[in-house]
Amino acid sequence: MAAAAAGAFSLREVLDAFRRCVTEQREVLLEPYLSGWRGLIRFLQSLGTVFSFISKDAVAKVTLLEGHCQRQRFVSLQSMVEQELAAGPAALRARPDSGCRTVLRLHRALRWLQLFLEGLRSGDPRTSVLCTDAYDASLAAHHPWVVRKAARLAFCALPSREAFLEVMNVGPPEEAVAMLGEAIPYIGDVYGITQELFERHKLLDLP
Ligand code: 1PZ
Structure with a gap:
């Protein structure tokens, strides 16, 4: 509480943000x-x-996405996809800076996050193993060898489960675990809607 009052980071803000993401129309x-x-x-x-x-x-x-949102006045992911696809799928595929290809990278990372948080919540104390397993089941397939190598090396430096729950800054470990239980479905919902949207528009393999 004292830390929150001092303006320290809390993972609760992240939960709140992902909770606010999905509208009644599932945008x-x-x-x-x-x-x-x-x-x-x-x-x-x-x-x-x-x-x-x-x-x-x-x-x-x-930062790239924030710039796009400001210039193009996209409000939702759905409107961004629609506007960027208006020039045709080939034109979109040719753009290295499109909002769609950029969101796709974050979207894949969100899957990693969902899996990793599920692992943390399960009580398994081996954070590096949890992180590597989550990575192998999500992002790894989309990364070249050198990135996979660097990522796996970095995972060895992950803090322990206790330290992790502590830096989340939501209170005692039990509260942190309870918050994970609350956050995971919201993240899963955002992931699911995005996956369906990109699948429908055949955007899941944007280069
Ligand atoms: C808590 C430990 C954090 C582990 C994070 C797991 C993700 C490892 C990702 C390694 C990415 C290495 C750097 C650059 C990768 C880019 O090549 C790719 C593809 O983008 P492109 O080259 O096509 O433009 N970028 C990504 O896949 C996006 C990665 C975003 C990772 C965000 C992690 C957020 C973690 C939150 C921690 C709670």
């Missing part, structure tokens, strides 16, 4: 989506410099 709002990502990035940065190569990439992607 994914970009403002809370990106604010959730900003929170995750700050959390990652608090874990130490071994992870900077990961947070740098995430910052670049979130």
